[in-house]
Amino acid sequence: MIASDLLVRCLENEGVEHVFGVPGEETEDLLFSLRDSEITFVPVRHEQGAAFMANVHGRLTGDAGVCLGTLGPGATNLMTGVADANLDKAPLVAITGQGGLERLHKESHQALDIVSMFESITKWNTQLNDPDIITESVRKAFKVAEYEKPGATHLEFPEDVAGFATDTTPMDARERVRLGPPDAESLQQVQTLLEAADRSLIIAGNGAVRTNATERLREFVETTGIPVASTYMGKGAISDRSPQSLLTLDSGDHQEASDAIEMADLIVTVGYDIAEHDPAGWNTGTDTVIVHIDSEPAEVYEAYNPTLELVCTLSTGLAKLTDLMAVSETEFDETWYRDLREHILKDIAADPSEDGPFTVRTVLPVLRDVMNTEDVLISDVGSHKMQIAQNFLTYEPNTCIISNGLASMGISVPGGIAADLATDAAVVAATGDGGFLMNGVEIETATRVGCTYTILLFSDDDYGLISEKQRAHRGESFGTGLTNPDFMTFAESFGIEGYRPENWDELEEMLGDALGSDEMSLVEIQLG
Incomplete structure (x- = not known):
């Protein structure tokens, strides 16, 4: 077989079911090897989205998610999501293409030293410059990525090496190394x-x-x-x-x-x-x-x-x-903290004014009521993240996914795809308008692969968290204002249901309809 076939067989041996990525010329052999495998290749709209999907898969399952990009801009586009996984301690294996070995000693089209660039954002990474090192390298990539504390690893695959013939066989995956008991x-x-x-x-x-x-x-x-x-x-x-x-x-x-x-x-x-x-x-x-x-x-x-x-x-x-x-x-x-807990719960449960505007904080109790205990909420990064972290009651592990290591905006919509594929529970991807339009195009990916989660979009035409901090420091904000499209039209253009509640009764009804549906949906909450 050729080296790309061997790499895919190694991925199969590691239990990989999905590879998220963007196709490229230099990954052609690898793509066709994936086509002929048991692994599903999920083409996405941006490499950052692919890395976020692999990231959230790793968070939820403990098994390394896999993302793929080509050389040059494909690899650099992956970097934010890879770095996010590394600081969030999520197991992830990134694979990037590269030009042929014969041109890497000189300046050439789209060629960058990607291995050096990935050095500071991964636990380990290497170039697959010989078919005979593929089996060891893939096994090491998964072992290192999944070993506690987990993180990201990276494999660079030159296009000529991908087509080399090899008779090497994959290494067997093993049980993860475990720490011993405390002394x-x-x-x-x-x-x-x-x-x-x-x-x-x-x-x-x-x-x-x-x-x-x-x-x-x-x-x-x-x-x-x-x-x-x-x-x-x-x-x-x-x-x-x-x-x-x-x-x-x-x-x-x-x-x-x-x-x-x-x-x-x-x-x-x-x-x-x-x-x-x-x-x-x-x-x-x-x-x-x-x-x-x-x-x-x-x-x-x-x-x-x-x-x-x-x-x-x-x-x-x-x-x-x-x-x-x-x-x-x-x-x-146990008495010294009881009043403190009661005050927290009372504060969270405070009913909003009947004619008051929507706020993230007042919407969260309604969301909690319509979600089951085992349903999964994925939060993007922004002012809404702070409210979700502080005020969204959570009852089971891995049912409220927040990125707080690198804390990169844009994770929730692509993350919702990974969560929907990894769990049978209902999934809600909460985001602000700033983070949403960074990776909102992954709605197309979601509908193409048959995902059915709900996007909860808080819109205020602003990078709200930065505005809050600026006002706290200076009494005013600058450089944070945004304009937005009509999000209902945006949702409909992807063929998904759009909801925009105008009052509290509509909010509860529309959230219930969205989460109870077997279809993909977007619920826009216009903040006061």
């Missing part, structure tokens, strides 16, 4: 700190969800009664129905979670990533007692200098701590 001495030290504290608090991060440690975290919380504040990407690690949930770390309009952190005399972080949330935002002193439980040691940071680090598989570490605390005679005080 007994460190566990004992954590137990001692927990027993000595009067007001312990847990910060649950992305790692708690990503490593499937939520069940063990919930058991630990139920055993001890210790409250939990989640990061944006940790939403769902503990159900917001739990009496121990203080919702999200950055509490925004309601400061109760921040108050609880200030009141706590012991902070236990579980799967916390500094790239997602700067610890200087919640750790205002250097004397806070912090226990770091994660798959890697903590980053060295003055604002985050843990007293003790428990490096292990999170679920195993939490299970062993639960066993220790279950037989401990320590009685944890």
Whole structure:
């Protein structure tokens, strides 16, 4: 067979079902090898959308999503989504084409040093300059991408190498390497700190969800009664129905979670990533007692200098701590944070004025009511993301997907495609008008592959989050105003249903109709 056939067989061996990408001349052999395989190639409208699809696939499944671009601009267009996956700790394998080896030593058409460019946004990347290294390289790309902490890897495939003959066979995929259990001495030290504290608090991060440690975290919380504040990407690690949930770390309009952190005399972080949330935002002193439980040691940071680090598989570490605390005679005080939780819930549930304008915050309770527990909400980046993170009640892991590492605009519409393909639940892609028009053309991709999710579009003709920050700093905003098309006409031009509610009754009815439909739809919320 030729090398492109071998590469595709290696992808099949890794369990790949979809490759998202844009076709190019230099990837011709690879495309036809995909055509003759069990893998579905999904042509998209922009490489950034392809990378976002692979990114969200990795977030939801734990298996590396795969995206494809050609050389030059195809590869550079992939970079934002690849970097987003890397900082969000989402497993992703990017494949790019390249010109023939005979012209890479000199300046030539569309030729860039893509491997060097991808160096800082991936865990590992290489050029496939010989058919005989394909099997090892593909296996390594998936192993490295999926190993905790996961991220992005990249393979560059020159067009002449793709057509070379080879008799190499794929390497078998193996079980992922797992961390060992925590050492007994460190566990004992954590137990001692927990027993000595009067007001312990847990910060649950992305790692708690990503490593499937939520069940063990919930058991630990139920055993001890210790409250939990989640990061944006940790939403769902503990159900917001739990009496121990203080919702999200950055509490925004309601400061109760921040108050609880200030009141706590012991902070236990579980799967916390500094790239997602700067610890200087919640750790205002250097004397806070912090226990770091994660798959890697903590980053060295003055604002985050843990007293003790428990490096292990999170679920195993939490299970062993639960066993220790279950037989401990320590009685944890659960009264100190109850009023704080009640204030948060009361604030979120406040009914809007009957004739008041729509706001993201007041729309979210209506959205929550029409969504089932297991339905998936994917948030784009913008002012609406802050409200979703702080005010959208989340009950299960991986049901509220937020990018908060690189935090790139434009992820939700293409991300909705990946989510719809990966889950049987209803999917809502929430976005602002700024992020929507960055990748809104992927609606065509969604309809072509038969997706049926709902786009929830908040429109205010503005880059709203930047305007808010400018006004807070300067009392005015500049450079943030936008004009928009008629979004109902835009939706109809793609053959999907468009809804634009004018009042609260219509909002609930139209959201219910959109989510209950077996068709793709767009619901525009014009913000006051």
